[in-house]
Amino acid sequence: MASEHSNAGSRFGLESTPSSMLLRFGKRELFLCRDYYKRSYRSNPLIECCAGVQPGHLQILLFRRWLVVMSKSH
Template sequence: MTTLHSSFGSRFGLEYMPTSFLVRMGKRELLVCRDFRKRYYAVNPIMECDTGVQAGHLEVLMFRRWLLILSKAH
C-alpha cells in the first residue's frame, strides 16, 4: 500500500471530508471535494476563483458545490 503525502494541511479541514480525492500531476496537486464551508458573500453560480487558505494554493469553486484546490506537490 502506498501513501501519498499531500501538501494540504489540516487548515483545510479535509480530514472530515469522505468524498474527496487527490490527483498528482508532476509537480502539481489537484484536490477535488465537495464544498462544505459557509460562504458569506454572493457566489458566482458557475465558477468562482479565490486564493486558498494556505499560501500558494488556488481554490476554484465549480457550480457552487465542487471545490478544486490547486497547489505545488511536496
C-alpha cells in the same frame, strides 16, 4: 503519470470526506471535494476563483458545490 489518493488529510485545511480526491501530476496536486463552507456572500453560480489558504494555492468553486484546490506538492 497521475496518482490518486482517496484522502488528503488536513493538508489543504479541509477535512477528508468520502467524496474527496487528490491527484498528483509530477510536482502539482489537484484536490477535489464537496464544499461545505457556508459563505456570508452570494457566490457566482458557475465558477469562482480565489487565492487559497496557503501561499501558492488556487481555489476554484464550481457550481457552488465543488471545491478544486491546485498547488505544488511538497
